[in-house]
Every structure is written in structure tokens, then in C-alpha cells.
Amino acid sequence: MIKLSKSIISAAEKKRVLDVLDKEFLGMGNEVSEFENALSQFFGRPMVCVVNGTAALQLALQACGVGPNDEVLVPSITYLASFQAISATGAQPVACDINETDLLIDLEDAKKKITSKTKAIMPVYYAGDSGNLDLLFKFASQNRIRIIEDAAHAFGTIYDNKKVGSYGDITCFSFDGIKNITSGEGGCIVTSDTTVLNKIKDARLLGVKKDTEKRFSGKRSWDFDVSSQGWRYHMSNIMAAIGIEQLKRFDELSEKRKKLAIYYDQLLKGSNKVKSIKRDYKNIVPHIYVVTINGEVERKSIQEKMLIKGIEVGYHYQPNHLLSFYKLNNKLPLKITESIFPRLLTLPLHPDLSLDDIKYVVNELNKII
Numbered sequence: 001m002i003k004l005s006k007s008i009i010s011a012a013e014k015k016r017v018l019d020v021l022d023k024e025f026l027g028m029g030n031e032v033s034e035f036e037n038a039l040s041q042f043f044g045r046p047m048v049c050v051v052n053g054t055a056a057l058q059l060a061l062q063a064c065g066v067g068p069n070d071e072v073l074v075p076s077i078t079y080l081a082s083f084q085a086i087s088a089t090g091a092q093p094v095a096c097d098i099n100e101t102d103l104l105i106d107l108e109d110a111k112k113k114i115t116s117k118t119k120a121i122m123p124v125y126y127a128g129d130s131g132n133l134d135l136l137f138k139f140a141s142q143n144r145i146r147i148i149e150d151a152a153h154a155f156g157t158i159y160d161n162k163k164v165g166s167y168g169d170i171t172c173f174s175f176d177g178i179k180n181i182t183s184g185e186g187g188c189i190v191t192s193d194t195t196v197l198n199k200i201k202d203a204r205l206l207g208v209k210k211d212t213e214k215r216f217s218g219k220r221s222w223d224f225d226v227s228s229q230g231w232r233y234h235m236s237n238i239m240a241a242i243g244i245e246q247l248k249r250f251d252e253l254s255e256k257r258k259k260l261a262i263y264y265d266q267l268l269k270g271s272n273k274v275k276s277i278k279r280d281y282k283n284i285v286p287h288i289y290v291v292t293i294n295g296e297v298e299r300k301s302i303q304e305k306m307l308i309k310g311i312e313v314g315y316h317y318q319p320n321h322l323l324s325f326y327k328l329n330n331k332l333p334l335k336i337t338e339s340i341f342p343r344l345l346t347l348p349l350h351p352d353l354s355l356d357d358i359k360y361v362v363n364e365l366n367k368i369i
């Protein structure tokens with residue numbers, strides 16, 4: 001079976017997890033501290049690890065003061081987590097359209113949706129592509145709103161010679177099992193804003209002030225005061241153990257993803273039925289490989305027929321503004337989102353695939369279509 005995506009785990013991760021189990025300190029301690037230091041070096045700025053990417057987004061929004069009666073601009077085509085993280089704060093996700101070329105948030109449409117309640121924009125770096133960050137950052141500063149980047153797909157992506165997350169406002173990543181690197185589950189927030197960072201550090205441990213420092217030295221807080229809402233959103237040593245070893249292997253993992261995506265592009269170049277999305281894989285680490293199918297397509301039947309050939313395909317993502325929970329407040333149709341979604345198809349992409357696997361996928365897809 002050629003899987004759409006999967007975790008890639010070597011002997012190093014297994015050994016490191018066993019070490020943690022042997023030490024019998026499974027919660028948040030040394031390994032989380034070590035993973036945070038390694039990631040901080042990777043990005044060249046401070047960061048905090050949390051239990052998953054959704055929590056990262058929610059805590060980032062809340063640390064910026066986003067809450068009830070506020071609005072956050074977000075593209076409709078994204079993982080449900082972006083929308084749920086916004087509504088978890090009590091704020092309203094305002095669904096925006098995407099550009100046809102790169103499937104990233106359409107800033108023209110976002111501009112039309114700005115109101116006095118708009119506090120932030122949450123761009124989603126779909127498939128690993130950040131798009132033009134200069135334009136995005138300019139848009140946010142002109143409109144005096146914060147940028148909470150949903151960079152769950154974009155770990156390792158470079159824009160203008162700089163890593164995504166190494167600059168900008170607040171960048172959130174996910175380390176779930178199938179992302180560019182994993183810590184089993186997990187996520188993080190990277191920012192130079194120390195006020196935001198310290199709020200998140202407390203909020204991930206039930207709002208107990210400076211509990212992080214205690215835990216990293218193997219202690220806990222017995223006497224404390226709490227002045228804000230917090231959650232149990234911290235990362236565990238078991239998760240961090242996986243993440244530490246994954247980060248060491250990141251060059252190998254990301255090079256493989258890039259190589260496979262470039263090969264897909266090459267094989268699909270002449271096709272008039274299956275169109276790849278133009279992306280610069282010298283700088284972009286692809287999390288998923290998405291194509292559009294031209295003409296009338298029965299996507300479900302393509303999916304079933306591919307499965308018979310041992311190939312999993314999918315489609316990312318159902319537009320969130322059409323879901324019952326969000327549609328009442330997102331009444332306007334999103335033209336490009338709604339016309340492109342039925343034609344989106346995600347092909348298998350993970351570092352355990354070979355070039356021959358990719359060739360097989362493209363051949364079978366061409367035959368079926």
C-alpha cells in the first residue's frame with residue numbers, strides 16, 4: 001500500500017523514548033527543555049512547545065488578547081484546527097477566499113472583510129508554501145492587526161533566505177505524526193514578543209506563574225497564585241524525546257520530500273488533465289502534494305479506483321465556511337474556494353516513498369482519469 005502520508009521513525013527515536021521510560025520522568029522536564037533549546041537554535045529566536053498545533057494556535061491568539069467579540073481572518077481551505085482554535089477563544093473565524101495560483105489566503109478578499117472587530121489574521125502556509133510574506137506582513141501592519149501564522153505545513157520552508165518562524169510576528173507549528181517533523185503529537189509557538197511568550201509559558205501549565213522553570217529543574221510549584229485562565233497544554237518528555245531525534249534528521253527528511261515533489265512536477269508537466277501547483281521546492285519543504293483535476297471529475301471514484309491499485313489519495317481540505325458550526329457567520333460565497341475544492345486531489349508524499357512509487361502513482365492516475 002502506498003500511503004498518503006505516514007510517520008517516519010528510526011531506531012534513534014525508539015531508543016530515546018526508551019531512555020525516557022527508563023528514567024521514569026514522563027511529564028514535562030529535561031527532554032522538553034532540550035527540545036525547546038534545539039528548536040530555538042533552529043529558528044534563531046525563543047519558542048515554547050505545547051501539546052499540539054491546535055493548542056499552539058489557541059494559546060497564541062489568547063496571548064494576543066483575542067477573545068469574544070473579536071474577529072480573525074483565515075482562509076476557508078485549511079485543516080479544521082485553524083477554525084476551532086479561533087472559536088475556542090470565543091472569537092469569530094472570518095472565512096476568506098484563496099488565490100487560484102497557490103491556494104493561499106487572498107489578501108484582496110481579506111481586505112474586504114476587515115471590520116472594527118478584526119484583531120488578527122491567521123494565514124495558512126498550505127502544503128508548505130508561505131507565499132509572499134512581505135505582502136502579508138505589510139497587510140497586517142497597515143491594518144494594525146496581529147499575524148498568527150499557521151505554519152503547521154511549513155516546518156523548514158525558507159522565504160527570502162530566512163526560515164519561516166525565524167522572523168515575523170507569531171508562528172505556530174504542529175509536530176503531529178505526519179507533519180514534516182513529529183514528536184508523536186506536539187506543537188510550538190515561535191515569537192520575539194516576550195510578553196506573549198511568557199503568557200503562553202504560564203497558560204500551558206494551568207496559568208501557574210513561572211511553573212515552567214520549576215519543571216525544567218525537576219521541581220514543581222506547591223504554593224502559587226493564578227491570575228488568568230490556563231490549560232494542561234504542555235508537552236511531555238516522551239513526545240520531546242521523539243522530537244529531538246526527528247530534528248537531527250530533518251535535513252534528510254526534508255530533502256526527500258523536496259525530491260519527490262520535484263519528480264511529481266516533472267512527470268505531470270505535459271498533462272492537460274492533472275495540473276500541479278507551481279511551487280519553488282528549492283525553498284519550500286512540501287508537507288502535502290496537491291494537484292487540480294481539469295474538467296468534470298468524480299473524485300470519489302478516482303479515490304476508490306486508486307485504492308484498488310494500492311494507492312491512497314485524499315483532498316485537503318473541506319472548506320470550513322460550509323460546516324454547520326461556522327456557516328451562519330460566514331454567509332458570503334467564496335468563489336475560488338468553492339470552484340476549486342471539488343477538483344483538488346492530494347497524492348501520496350512522505351519520505352519513505354521512492355521515485356518509482358511516484359512514477360507508479362502518476363501512471364495509475366493518468367490511466368484512471
Ligand SMILES: *Cc1c(COP(=O)(O)O)cnc(C)c1O
Pocket residue numbers: 052053054055078079081082124150152153173174175176185186187
Ligand atoms: C496539523 C495542522 C494543525 C494542527 O496541528 P495539530 O498538531 O494536529 O493539533 C493546524 N493547522 C493545519 C493547517 C494543520 O495541518
